[in-house]
Amino acid sequence: xxxxRKKSTxxxxxxxxxxxxxxxxxxxxxxxxVFGIFFFVFREGAGFLFSGLDVKEFLxxxxxxxxxxxxxxxxxxxxxxxxxxxxxxxxxIAVPFGLGAAIFVSEFCSPRLRETFKIIIELLAAIPSVVWxxxxxxxxxxxxxTVFNAPIGLTMLNGGIMxxxxxxxxxxxxxxxxxxxxxxxxxxxxxxxxxTRWQVVYRVLLPAxxxxxxxxxxxxxxxSIGETMAVLMATGHSVNIPxxxxxxxxxxxxxxxxxxxxxxRGGEHYQVLFIIGILLFTITFIVNLIADLVIKxxxxx
Amino acid sequence: xxxxxxxxxQEMFTETAISRQKRRTENVxxxxxxxxxxxxxxxxxxxxGYLLYKALPVLSVEFLFTNPKDNMRAGGLWAPFLGTIYxxxxxxxxxxxxxxFAAVYLNEYARENWFTRITNLAxxxxxxxxxxxxALFGVGAFVLFAGLGESILAASLTLAIMTLPVIxxxxxxxxxxxxxxxxxxxxxxxxTRWQTIRRIVLPNSISGILTGVILQVSRAAGETAxxxxxxxxxxxxxxxxxxxxxxxxxxCMALSLHLFTISTQVPDVTDGIPYGTAVVLVAxxxxxxxxxxxLRVYLRTRKKW
Numbered sequence: 001x002x003x004x005r006k007k008s009t010x011x012x013x014x015x016x017x018x019x020x021x022x023x024x025x026x027x028x029x030x031x032x033x034v035f036g037i038f039f040f041v042f043r044e045g046a047g048f049l050f051s052g053l054d055v056k057e058f059l060x061x062x063x064x065x066x067x068x069x070x071x072x073x074x075x076x077x078x079x080x081x082x083x084x085x086x087x088x089x090x091x092x093i094a095v096p097f098g099l100g101a102a103i104f105v106s107e108f109c110s111p112r113l114r115e116t117f118k119i120i121i122e123l124l125a126a127i128p129s130v131v132w133x134x135x136x137x138x139x140x141x142x143x144x145x146t147v148f149n150a151p152i153g154l155t156m157l158n159g160g161i162m163x164x165x166x167x168x169x170x171x172x173x174x175x176x177x178x179x180x181x182x183x184x185x186x187x188x189x190x191x192x193x194x195x196t197r198w199q200v201v202y203r204v205l206l207p208a209x210x211x212x213x214x215x216x217x218x219x220x221x222x223x224s225i226g227e228t229m230a231v232l233m234a235t236g237h238s239v240n241i242p243x244x245x246x247x248x249x250x251x252x253x254x255x256x257x258x259x260x261x262x263x264x265r266g267g268e269h270y271q272v273l274f275i276i277g278i279l280l281f282t283i284t285f286i287v288n289l290i291a292d293l294v295i296k297x298x299x300x301x
Numbered sequence: 302x303x304x305x306x307x308x309x310x311q312e313m314f315t316e317t318a319i320s321r322q323k324r325r326t327e328n329v330x331x332x333x334x335x336x337x338x339x340x341x342x343x344x345x346x347x348x349x350g351y352l353l354y355k356a357l358p359v360l361s362v363e364f365l366f367t368n369p370k371d372n373m374r375a376g377g378l379w380a381p382f383l384g385t386i387y388x389x390x391x392x393x394x395x396x397x398x399x400x401x402f403a404a405v406y407l408n409e410y411a412r413e414n415w416f417t418r419i420t421n422l423a424x425x426x427x428x429x430x431x432x433x434x435x436a437l438f439g440v441g442a443f444v445l446f447a448g449l450g451e452s453i454l455a456a457s458l459t460l461a462i463m464t465l466p467v468i469x470x471x472x473x474x475x476x477x478x479x480x481x482x483x484x485x486x487x488x489x490x491x492x493t494r495w496q497t498i499r500r501i502v503l504p505n506s507i508s509g510i511l512t513g514v515i516l517q518v519s520r521a522a523g524e525t526a527x528x529x530x531x532x533x534x535x536x537x538x539x540x541x542x543x544x545x546x547x548x549x550x551x552x553c554m555a556l557s558l559h560l561f562t563i564s565t566q567v568p569d570v571t572d573g574i575p576y577g578t579a580v581v582l583v584a585x586x587x588x589x590x591x592x593x594x595x596l597r598v599y600l601r602t603r604k605k606w
Contacts, residue, residue: 016495020410023495026399027406030423030469033462037430040441097337104334119594120342126590127348127583128523129432130557134564134579139351165344196327219429226431228526229557233565253433253526260440260530277437281430288429292422 038281045274052268053275064239064250066259066269074272076279078239082156082249085242086231087224089160090167094224095217097164098171102216105172106179107201125169129229132162136234150246152236157245159235163227167220174219178212179205211294218291222284228253252276349583356580359573365581368538369554373563375571378581380539383546384453384553385585388528389521391457391549392464397514399461400468407469408476409498428466432526435463439531453549456532463527464517471513475506508600515593519586525557533558535566556582 012020049055053074061075105117136158144153182205190200206213236248237258256273263270316324363377370376403424411417439459449455479502487497503510533555539546547553560582564575 012493016493019495023402023406023410026402027411028420029399029403030427030465031420033465034423034426034430036442037427037434037438037462040446041434041437044437044441044445097340100334100337101341104338108331108334115598117338117341120345122594123587123590124341124345126519126523126586127345128525128557128586130523130525130561131348131579131583134560134575135348135351137564138355138576139347168341196323198327198330199323201330222429226429226434228431228433229561233561253431256433256437257526257529260436265445274437274441277434281434284429284431284434285426288426289422292425 038278041274041277041281045271045278048268048271049275049278053272058272058275062239062241064255066263066272072268074268076252076255076276078241079250079252079255079276080279081241082235082239083225083251083253086156086159086163086235086249086251087221089156089245090163090224091217091221093160093164094168094171094220098168098216098220099175099213101168102172102175102179102213103201103205106176107197107205121169121172124165127166129166129227130233132166132230133233136162136230140234144246148246152248154234154236154248155246156235156242156249159231159249159251160245162230162234163224166227166230167223170223171216171220174216175209175213178209178216181212182208211297215291215294218287218294222287222291225287226253226280226284228257232257252280256280349587352576352580352583356573356576359571359577360580364577366541368541369536369559369563373536373559373567374569375574378556378559378578379541380537380546381554381556381559381578382581383539383544384533384537385522385556387453387547387549387553388457388460388532388555389518391453392460392521393514393518395458396461396465396468396517400465400513400517401472401510403465404469404472404476405498405502408473409494409502424466424469427462428470430463432463432524435459435527436530438462439527444531450550451530451534451552452532453547453551453553454532456528456553456555457549459527459531460521460524463524464520467517467520468510468513471516472506472510475509475513476502478509479505508596512593512597512600515589515596519589519593522589523557523582523586525555525561528555529558535562556585 058074058076059080060077061073062078063073063075064078065071065073101117101121105114109117137154140158140161141153144150144155144158186204186208187200190204195203231251232254235251235254237250237254238248239250240248242249256276259269260273263273365377365382366379367377368379369381407417407420407424411420436459439455443449443455443458444451447455449458483501483505484497487501488494492500532552534552535554535558537552537554556578560575560578563570563578
């Protein structure tokens with residue numbers, strides 16, 4: 001595509017120059033939007049972040065009392081723990097299923113079955129998060145109450161299962177790409193040595209694709225961390241350091257969603273919610289960046 | 302030289318212990334993985350079946366075309382359904398051109414350098430930003446800074462930016478599928494770069510681009526968090542049967558938010574209604590997705606090169 005690079009653009013008609021400018025502008029729009037997101041979220045929360053908010057308390061205290069009349073506390077530690085614990089639980093469920101399905105779809109499947117499974121996974125990915133939340137609220141709630149004899153089924157376990165179902169499709173599709181990226185010569189060499197298909201997977205493909213599989217898990221985790229509606233509806237939504245899968249929790253995302261509608265614009269509480277937004281943005285940005293570097297690392301090999 | 306080792310034909314063709322074990326492991330793993338993969342279908346079927354079963358008493362054409370009544374405890378889905386259509390259409394009008402041209406830039410114009418790498422990284426990260434952070438951005442940028450207030454416009458713009466990566470990713474894939482020789486032939490005839498894109502590249506990838514646009518519709522229709530504080534409202538009565546009942550500078554109801562509201566905030570809702578709302582939402586999203594998949598499969602069968 002570089003053949004035309006040196007051609008002078010001086011004799012192009014104006015309309016063409018204009019459209020090229022527009023295309024270039026659209027091209028860099030993603031960069032503008034990412035910076036814009038950070039800028040505008042930061043702008044709303046910056047005032048309180050730099051004057052007034054006790055950052056140490058924000059990150060380590062479990063006292064989240066933003067609406068208290070005489071003792072306002074903005075400790076987000078329980079929310080951070082809630083977010084990470086439900087994500088870890090979701091990954092414990094989603095990773096075996098996601099990687100297993102990716103291995104099956106890419107190595108053991110006939111082409112026809114593969115198409116069918118991929119369509120199912122695509123449809124699974126399409127179900128909106130509020131519907132997962134609703135399922136958590138109704139079906140899974142009943143199920144957990146019955147199975148574990150728990151007083152209430154809106155727990156970390158419930159949210160974890162919903163998040164797992166939501167992140168499995170991402171894990172499958174990225175892990176499958178990673179397995180596909182392993183050159184066929186590796187497989188052929190292993191088969192020539194008498195390896196069965198499972199031995200090829202276990203001894204050759206998994207070690208060769210481990211970076212891509214790691215990226216798949218990271219992106220699945222990033223999705224779980226950022227998910228809002230499902231955890232808002234399914235986890236019980238009360239500030240609590242969880243003691244097990246059956247205790248209720250509250251996450252960073254759900255806190256913003258539940259409280260932003262009720263706060264006075266520009267007030268401390270309002271700004272704290274934007275600071276939580278900055279925290280979330282930073283966490284997911286870092287996780288995505290690591291995943292991207294891991295993937296790029298494979299390509300350079 | 303003569304070897305002393307004698308292998309009888311029988312030994313040669315019977316399984317040794319090690320190959321038997323190999324075969325067993327192979328079969329066990331194959332079945333195990335098949336079971337794991339097949340289990341993906343269970344939640345999908347379960348959800349559709351369960352929701353449909355519970356929603357059956359309320360589902361009717363009338364359900365779709367009447368407003369929610371009695372403080373949202375009864376009635377239908379007209380206002381939220383129309384609101385979702387407005388949000389999707391307006392966000393599509395914004396994100397489709399930007400997304401398609403962004404992909405054209407990345408695929409046809411951008412060189413292999415650090416700037417392009419950063420642009421690609423930005424697309425990946427834009428896709429990874431949590432939906433609630435998009436909501437905060439929408440509040441900060443569109444509702445407050447741009448002065449749009451809480452309106453369909455502000456909510457749609459937020460949705461548009463959020464779903465941009467979907468369109469960019471699928472358009473890039475569609476553009477990559479156009480063979481390089483097509484472009485070269487066109488350049489050799491003296492066409493400029495834009496002429497080549499307009500006459501050769503875009504017409505040859507239009508259906509692939511379309512599948513991405515359809516996917517964007519499905520994504521935008523299901524999102525809740527980004528519209529909660531930027532334009533979607535808990536309740537708003539509009540004229541039934543009038544497709545132009547909303548004004549884009551005002552707020553609207555939306556299916557996804559309506560499902561959240563009636564299942565968590567409103568007590569004593571008539572039994573089937575939340576399920577009916579969920580069914581309509583899931584059906585909308587899945588049908589749109591199925592259309593995209595069908596288009597893709599159809600394209601593959603009649604690929605010309």
